[in-house]
Amino acid sequence: MYQLLSHNDLDGVGCGILAKLAFQDKVKIRYNSISSLDREIEFFLENDHQNTFLFITDLSPNETNEQHLNDYYQATGNVQLLDHHKTALHFNHYEWGRVLIEDEQGLLTSATSLFYQYLVTQGLLEKTEALTEFVELVRQYDTWEWEKNGNFQAQRLNALFFLVSIDEFEEKMLDRLKTSEHFNFDEFEKKILSMEEDKIERYIRRKKRELVQTNLGDFYAGVVYAESYLSELGNELGNDNVHLDYIAMINMGSKKMSLRTIHDHIDVSSIAAAFGGGGHQKAAGCSLTEEAYKQFVLATFHIEPIPEDAKRNRYNLKGSASGTFYKNQHDELFILYSKDEIDWVIEKDKSPLAHTFTSFHEAEWFLKRNFQAWLVRDDVFVNYLMQEATKARHQ
Numbered sequence: 487m488y489q490l491l492s493h494n495d496l497d498g499v500g501c502g503i504l505a506k507l508a509f510q511d512k513v514k515i516r517y518n519s520i521s522s523l524d525r526e527i528e529f530f531l532e533n534d535h536q537n538t539f540l541f542i543t544d545l546s547p548n549e550t551n552e553q554h555l556n557d558y559y560q561a562t563g564n565v566q567l568l569d570h571h572k573t574a575l576h577f578n579h580y581e582w583g584r585v586l587i588e589d590e591q592g593l594l595t596s597a598t599s600l601f602y603q604y605l606v607t608q609g610l611l612e613k614t615e616a617l618t619e620f621v622e623l624v625r626q627y628d629t630w631e632w633e634k635n636g637n638f639q640a641q642r643l644n645a646l647f648f649l650v651s652i653d654e655f656e657e658k659m660l661d662r663l664k665t666s667e668h669f670n671f672d673e674f675e676k677k678i679l680s681m682e683e684d685k686i687e688r689y690i691r692r693k694k695r696e697l698v699q700t701n702l703g704d705f706y707a708g709v710v711y712a713e714s715y716l717s718e719l720g721n722e723l724g725n726d727n728v729h730l731d732y733i734a735m736i737n738m739g740s741k742k743m744s745l746r747t748i749h750d751h752i753d754v755s756s757i758a759a760a761f762g763g764g765g766h767q768k769a770a771g772c773s774l775t776e777e778a779y780k781q782f783v784l785a786t787f788h789i790e791p792i793p794e795d796a797k798r799n800r801y802n803l804k805g806s807a808s809g810t811f812y813k814n815q816h817d818e819l820f821i822l823y824s825k826d827e828i829d830w831v832i833e834k835d836k837s838p839l840a841h842t843f844t845s846f847h848e849a850e851w852f853l854k855r856n857f858q859a860w861l862v863r864d865d866v867f868v869n870y871l872m873q874e875a876t877k878a879r880h881q
C-alpha cells in the first residue's frame with residue numbers, strides 16, 4: 487500500500503492525480519493545508535503501517551516529525567519526500583528527501599513535475615503526451631512561468647481547480663489523462679472559465695481600491711483584505727504598484743496572511759518565516775499571529791487606501807519630460823519633470839526637492855514610497871495649467 491500526503495492546492499493535487507494513475511486503488515491520499523500536515527503525519531506514524539510507503543509532496547513536516555519520519559525510514563525504508571520550497575532544502579540531508587527548486591535545464595520545478603519525474607524514473611508510471619502537457623501546465627502555474635510565457639491554459643487549469651471540488655477535479659483529470667491524446671478543456675469548461683475570468687477581473691478591480699500602503703521595517707508593503715484569487719490579486723497589485731516591495735493579503739476569517747512580491751531582490755519567504763510561516767521567494771504565507779496582526783492590521787487600520795493612477799489620460803502621461811502631475815491625500819501637488827532628460831526633479835507644491843533622480847521611474851518610485859501620490863486625471867492637470875495661464879496673464 488501507498489499513502490500520499492500532499493498540499494491542497496493545484497500542485498499538491500497534481501501529485502495526487504499522478505499517484506492515482508500510478509497506484510490506482512493501492513494509494514490513500516490526504517490533501518493538507520500547511521498547518522494540518524503534521525497532524526496527518528503523526529496519525530500515520532501512530533497507526534503503524536509498517537508496510538505502507540509514505541510519500542509527502544509539496545509540503546514539509548516540523549522538526550519533531552522530521553525525526554520521527556527518519557526513524558520510520560531507518561526501520562522500513564518506506565518514506566519519500568519531494569518538494570520544491572526553499573524552506574525545505576534541509577531535507578536533502580536525508581536519503582528520503584529530495585528538494586529541488588530548479589532542474590538540470592534551469593527550469594523552476596513544482597512538486598507535480600518532481601513527482602512525475604520520480605514515478606517515471608522508478609518505472610511506476612508511463613510517460614504520455616497528455617500527461618506531460620498536464621504536468622507542464624501545473625508547473626507553469628505553480629512557478630508563475632505561465633505569466634512570462636503568456637500560457638493562459640495554465641491559469642485556466644487553476645481556475646477550474648477552484649471551480650469544482652477536489653474530488654470532482656481529480657475525477658475529470660484522471661478520465662481525460664487516461665483517454666485523451668492531448669490535454670484540453672471541453673466546451674462546457676471553456677464557457678464557465680470565461681465567466682470565471684470576468685468574475686476574477688471584477689474582484690481584482692474592487693480590491694485595487696482597498697489597498698493601503700505602509701512602511702514596515704526596511705520594506706514598503708501594500709496591505710489588502712482578501713480571501714479569493716490570491717495569486718492573481720497579489721500579482722496584479724504588485725505590477726500596478728512597483729514601488730511597493732511586497733503585497734500582504736490578509737484573510738481575517740482563516741487568520742492567515744499571504745505575501746507576494748514581483749521583485750527579484752525581495753524574499754517574502756523570509757518575511758513569512760519571521761511569523762512562523764514559509765514558502766517561496768516570490769510567494770509565501772503564514773498565520774496571522776498576534777504580532778502580525780499588530781503590524782499588518784492594527785497599525786494600518788486608520789490608513790486610507792491609495793487611489794489608483796489615472797488610467798485613460800491623454801495629456802498627463804508618465805515619463806513626459808515637460809512634467810507629470812501627481813497628488814496625495816494631503817492635497818499636495820507634485821510635478822515630476824526633467825530639464826535635460828538626465829536629471830529628474832520632483833517639485834512639491836512648486837518647490838523642487840533637493841534630491842534629483844537619474845530616471846523617471848526612480849523619481850516616481852521615490853515619490854510614491856514617500857508621499858503616497860497618484861497620477862492625477864487629465865481634468866485636474868488641465869485645470870491647473872489654465873489657472874497658471876490666467877495668473878500669468880494678470881501679472
Ligand SMILES: [Mn+2]
Pocket residue numbers: 497498544570596597628
Ligand atoms: Mn508547489
